[in-house]
Amino acid sequence: MFAGPTCVVEPFGPDDLVAVLKLVQRSLGEEIPYAFFLQMSALKPEYSLVARDPASRAILGFIVGTKQAGFEGRVLVFAVAPEAQGRGVGHALLGRLQTSMAIQDVRQVHLEVRADNHRAIEFYRQHGFHVLGLQERAYKDGGDACLMMKPIR
Numbered sequence: 001m002f003a004g005p006t007c008v009v010e011p012f013g014p015d016d017l018v019a020v021l022k023l024v025q026r027s028l029g030e031e032i033p034y035a036f037f038l039q040m041s042a043l044k045p046e047y048s049l050v051a052r053d054p055a056s057r058a059i060l061g062f063i064v065g066t067k068q069a070g071f072e073g074r075v076l077v078f079a080v081a082p083e084a085q086g087r088g089v090g091h092a093l094l095g096r097l098q099t100s101m102a103i104q105d106v107r108q109v110h111l112e113v114r115a116d117n118h119r120a121i122e123f124y125r126q127h128g129f130h131v132l133g134l135q136e137r138a139y140k141d142g143g144d145a146c147l148m149m150k151p152i153r
Helices: 014-028 034-043 089-103 118-126
Strands: 008-011 048-052 059-067 072-080 108-114 130-135 145-151
Touching: 008 089, 014 034, 014 059, 014 072, 034 048, 034 059, 048 089, 059 089, 072 089, 089 108, 108 118, 118 145
Parallel strands: 072 108
Antiparallel strands: 008 048, 048 059, 059 072, 108 145, 130 145
């Protein structure tokens, strides 16, 4: 378990599924099949994490990553509830994932973020990511993605 200032970060469990799916819809406006979360948490529980309010145990955010070929990792899905943003929840989740990846010899982490999500891009920049380029029409609605990377070793 990893404690942040306003949350506790721990592995995603099957009981978290409904709350995570609701957070995905509310925060990202996406529908991701529930099987994705169950498969990812079974494959690499240390890369499928939730942040909880320490008192209520409500889910404040989650992150799912994967290790790719070689020494690369990728953040696949990452969301923090709007009411929990700016309180250290994203920092705690991203930090825990990067620590898990570094232990498994991942040397750089990649991610995509909506190019018009300036707040998220700034968050990632503050956490050491830099922009590699733009992927046009990356999302179902035709939105562009900003490709970002951070060395972690």
